[in-house]
Amino acid sequence: MSYSRPAADRMPDPSALVIFGASGDLTRRKLVPAIWHLDQQGRLPPEFVLVGVARSDMDDAGFRQQMREALHEFVGQLDDRQVDFFLDRLFYVCGDPKEAATHQRLKERLAQLDVQRRTRGNYCFYCSVPPQVYLKIVERLGQVGLHQEGGEGKGWSRIIVEKPFGHDLETAVELNRSLHRVFAEHQIYRIDHYLGKETVQNILVFRLANSIFEPLWNRRYIDHVQITAAETVGVEHRAGYYDQSGALRDMIQNHLLQVLCVIAMEPPSSFDADSVRTEKLKVLKAIHPLSVGQVDQHAVRGQYRAGQLGDQEVRGYLDEPDVALRSRTETFAALQLTIDNWRWQGVPFYVRTGKRLKRRASAVTLQFRQPPHLIFSSDEDLQPSTLTIRIQPEEGISLTFNGKIPGPDVKLGPVKMDFDYATTFGGRSPEAYETLILDCLLGDATLYSSSDWIERSWELLMPVLEAWGASSATRVPSYPAGSWGPKEADQLFDREWRRWAEL
Ligand SMILES: NC(=O)c1ccc[n+]([C@@H]2O[C@H](COP(=O)([O-])OP(=O)(O)OC[C@H]3O[C@@H](n4cnc5c(N)ncnc54)[C@H](OP(=O)(O)O)[C@@H]3O)[C@@H](O)[C@H]2O)c1
Missing domain, CATH: 3.30.360.10 (Dihydrodipicolinate Reductase; domain 2)
Structure with a gap:
């Protein structure tokens, strides 16, 4: 008998999960191990990719090596061939997520992956960066049009915002307002891991x-x-x-x-x-x-x-x-x-x-x-x-x-x-x-x-x-x-x- 959410038998669409702050603690300790487990349980489609974005100087190979170490540390001893298979779906875009140029390069990379890995223009953006960086990411995503849904070559676009969501009422209202300037409410996922x-x-x-x-x-x-x-x-x-x-x-x-x-x-x-x-x-x-x-x-x-x-x-x-x-x-x-x-x-x-x-x-x-x-x-x-x-x-x-x-x-x-x-x-x-x-x-x-x-x-x-x-x-x-x-x-x-x- 299963106590999972009703989504239990549903499979997500082909998609790319983009993690801003991919060199950080949360990514290594929680996010990539979570994706690993979902993959091992067959809960992700074959056309799923994970794209890390951060300023740390790495290429795809360097990011994959970091995530290999993270999996060994936070999941346990794993079969190397299984890990290789998993890491083949990971990519990295090096750049400051506050800069427009990074988002332009990210957009190009996602378009390539739509073709190479058939991700069909479905993107989920995860803000795993310090809270003062959230707003700039949202603004830049809007500038390059990565928030748009539907239309030619585009699927859905969603954004996950980590806690803390604001420092007080005023900053929370301002963060909601800024998010709504770019994303519609149905696209915004404010996470509370509890x-x-x-x-x-x-x-x-x-x-x-x-x-x-x-x-x-x-x-x-x-x-x-x-x-x-x-x-x-x-x-x-x-x-x-x-x-x-x-x-x-x-x-x-x-x-x-x-x-x-x-x-x-x-x-x-x-x-x-x-x-x-x-x-x-x-x-x-x-x-x-x-x-x-x-x-x-x-x-x-x-x-x-x-x-x-x-x-x-x-x-x-x-x-x-x-x-x-x-x-x-x-x-x-x-x-x-x-x-x-x-x-x-x-x-x-x-x-x-x-x-x-x-x-x-x-x-x-x-x-x-x-x-x-x-x-x-x-x-x-x-x-x-x-x-x-x-x-x-x-x-x-x-x-x-x-x-x-x-x-x-x-x-x-x-x-x-x-x-x-x-x-x-x-x-x-x-x-x-x-x-x-x-x-x-x-x-x-x-x-x-x-x-x-x-x-x-x-x-x-x-x-x-x-x-x-x-x-x-x-x-x-x-x-x-x-x-x-x-x-x-x-x-x-x-x-x-x-x-x-x-x-
Ligand atoms: N860690 C947890 O257990 C935990 C739990 C609950 C919520 N959270 C929330 O999740 C988010 C990420 O947490 P974290 O612990 O992974 O944070 P973190 O390690 O401090 O930061 C994540 C990454 O963000 C990038 N970054 C830092 N400052 C930046 C800046 N000024 N501009 C652009 N990029 C910057 C860094 O990558 P580069 O230097 O390579 O760019 C860093 O590796 C935070 O909002 C935190 O509050 C974390």
Whole structure:
């Protein structure tokens, strides 16, 4: 039985995937391995090619050698003949993607490949470059006409834009506007790799392909919802970017709000891009906006200091290379959000993310209400029933509820029913980038973000950014590396039975 998207048996058109930033980290670590896996599963047509574009001085052979090394490093030991066969579909155009001349040469190369490899004028452009380069690429593609669709010798043209999509509401609106000056909305794919994760897609299957959960999925039965994305890593080599960004922008504006929407949305009438994206946008529109003055009661930030992770001593954020002296950038952020609609009124949604936390774990926990009247006496407090959807690592779903502990007395204790992806289905789960690249080649934008979703998500977070950015803002609480974040995050809970789930 397959849990893939409905596109499972469809084959993309003959096409060229053009990666701007082909000498970069994302290309080596994620994109080319994803294309490799798609190819190995027979999910790409024989007339598929990948064209890398970057300033690094290489030719086709040099690029193929780099990607051979990347495959060995990030996929594993591979059969050389299979790799040769794969690399034969890779090409490289050397040049600055900000320059018109590069795009002119790219256009000529794509026209040649249309003839030699029969790619039929279908192009997908992937912006895997720093965000300040996106706009120039879009402008140059427009100047040489590579955005055009239909007509003689032309097929479709799509563009994938990486995160971050804007730095705040104003820059996100400006980026959308600039994209729309060249591309139509149906050609634009704003990627959020969380949406490509199997478990995130499975949330919808779980909710809507079973009739047992949906009746409980509302304010009558759910006390509150928690969404956590905890990382053990620090800023690694990304401090230059991260110090300008912080946890709210890096994780909550995109990944965690997307997950929240998938959890909270109404069932769409069908599983297509328009229906799903419309329902997700309705959730964002129903989230109660915070005013700057309310931020302190509903949002907490933190920054990690030196501490112990397992048996390793790790330094604090302020001692990381490339972090500004006295930086106030948050490496932890937690919010309490409420959704003003019939399904969720009065059910708080707690969202938290952080670096250098105790454990790497991304999960959604739905805590059910306690029974209205308990007929059993219990020595200890009754544990609430919870449903936990684990997104990473060990993807799966578990239901914890109360059972009778064997013995002559009626004693209650929590028991667990557990579904684990790896044990149930075995084999390798596809990486998010595989699903998302394949979807784009198929023209399916269901798992990509729409322009209005992006703008609304920024709009919701602007008061928090404003409050935290103000010169009068209170200090940024610190937390020791290896903990679950600053103790101030516990104060977001306004009922004594609510607390952060242990993951
Ligand atoms: N890496 C990740 O895990 C990850 C995760 C999520 C999102 N992203 C996003 O994906 C994009 C790519 O990430 P990355 O880590 O691969 O970035 P990167 O390594 O910093 O950059 C990718 C490539 O872009 C080119 N480039 C850099 N600065 C440029 C400039 N000023 N003008 C023209 N080209 C320039 C460089 O190639 P040349 O010098 O050869 O031209 C570089 O190899 C970024 O937007 C990032 O935010 C990355």
